[in-house]
Amino acid sequence: MRSWSRQPVTSQQPAVADDGVIVAAAGVRKTYDTGQVKVDALNGVDLTLQRGEMVAVMGPSGCGKTTLLNCLSGLDEIDAGQVHIEGVSLADLSDRQRTRYRAERMGFVFQFYNLMPVLSAVENVELALLLAGVSPRDARSRALDALGLVGLADRAKHVPDELSGGERQRVTIARALVNDPAIVWADEPTGDLDSESAEEITSLMRRLNEERGLTFLIVTHDIAVGRRADRIVRMLDGQVVDEQRMEASRVRTSHVA
Numbered sequence: 001m002r003s004w005s006r007q008p009v010t011s012q013q014p015a016v017a018d019d020g021v022i023v024a025a026a027g028v029r030k031t032y033d034t035g036q037v038k039v040d041a042l043n044g045v046d047l048t049l050q051r052g053e054m055v056a057v058m059g060p061s062g063c064g065k066t067t068l069l070n071c072l073s074g075l076d077e078i079d080a081g082q083v084h085i086e087g088v089s090l091a092d093l094s095d096r097q098r099t100r101y102r103a104e105r106m107g108f109v110f111q112f113y114n115l116m117p118v119l120s121a122v123e124n125v126e127l128a129l130l131l132a133g134v135s136p137r138d139a140r141s142r143a144l145d146a147l148g149l150v151g152l153a154d155r156a157k158h159v160p161d162e163l164s165g166g167e168r169q170r171v172t173i174a175r176a177l178v179n180d181p182a183i184v185w186a187d188e189p190t191g192d193l194d195s196e197s198a199e200e201i202t203s204l205m206r207r208l209n210e211e212r213g214l215t216f217l218i219v220t221h222d223i224a225v226g227r228r229a230d231r232i233v234r235m236l237d238g239q240v241v242d243e244q245r246m247e248a249s250r251v252r253t254s255h256v257a
C-alpha cells in the first residue's frame with residue numbers, strides 16, 4: 001500500500017493556517033438540478049468557525065443544514081462562493097486531493113452510523129487507517145485507543161448488531177477520531193437515539209471538544225445538543241438567519257466511560 005503523505009495538499013497554500021479560523025465560508029450557493037426542478041438549497045451562506053469551537057446548525061426540515069455540512073466538508077461541490085478549511089480552498093483541490101484532505105483532516109459522524117455490519121467495532125474503526133496504508137499493528141493500536149476514549153474498550157470485538165444505538169454511535173465517533181482530525185462533521189448524531197443515549201453522545205462530543213480541542217460542526221434538530229454547543233447557527237431557506245452564543249455551555253461534562 002502507498003504511504004500517507006503529510007505534505008501540504010496544494011503548493012500555493014499552507015496545509016495549516018494559524019489565525020484560529022478553521023472554517024471560512026463566504027457566499028456559498030448550492031442548487032440541486034434534478035432535470036425537472038431546481039432547488040436552491042444554499043442561497044449565499046457566510047460562516048466562520050474558530051478552531052476548538054462546537055457549533056450546532058439548526059433549522060426546519062429542508063432549510064439546507066445537511067447541504068451546508070456536505071458543501072463545507074467538500075463531500076459536495078458548491079456552485080458559487082468559497083470554502084476554506086485551515087486556509088485551504090477546497091475548490092483548488094482535485095477530487096483526489098480533496099478525498100485525501102478529508103481522510104487526513106476530517107472525521108464524520110452520521111445519524112445511521114454507516115458501520116460495516118460484518119466488521120467488529122475495532123475493525124470498523126481501523127478500516128480507514130488500513131486503507132490509508134497504516135500498518136495493521138499501528139492501526140489496531142490506534143483503533144483500540146480511540147475506542148477507549150469513547151468508553152468502549154470492552155466492546156471492541158462486538159459487531160454492530162451486538163451493540164446498542166448509543167454504543168454504535170460511540171463507535172462512529174471513535175472512527176471519526178482515529179486519524180486525529182482537525183474537525184468532526186456530525187449530521188444528526190443523536191437523531192436515532194433515545195433521550196438518555198442522546199445525552200451520553202452529546203456529553204461525549206462535548207468532552208472530546210473540551211479535552212482535545214476538537215472542532216465540531218453538528219447538524220441537529222435536538223435542542224439539547226444546541227444548548228451544549230458554543231454557538232447555535234440557525235438556518236432558514238438556505239441562509240443563515242441567526243446566530244446565538246451559548247455562554248453557559250462550557251461546563252465540565254460527566255465522563256461516559
Ligand SMILES: Nc1ncnc2c1ncn2[C@@H]1O[C@H](COP(=O)(O)OP(=O)(O)OP(=O)(O)O)[C@@H](O)[C@H]1O
Nearest residue numbers: 032033034039041060061062063064065066067068
Ligand atoms: N440530492 C438532492 N437532489 C435534489 N434536491 C435535494 C437533494 N438534497 C437535498 N435537496 C433539497 O435541498 C433542500 C435542502 O435539503 P437538506 O437536506 O440540506 O435540508 P435539511 O435542513 O438538512 O433537512 P432535514 O432537517 O430534513 O434533514 C431541500 O429542499 C431538499 O429537498
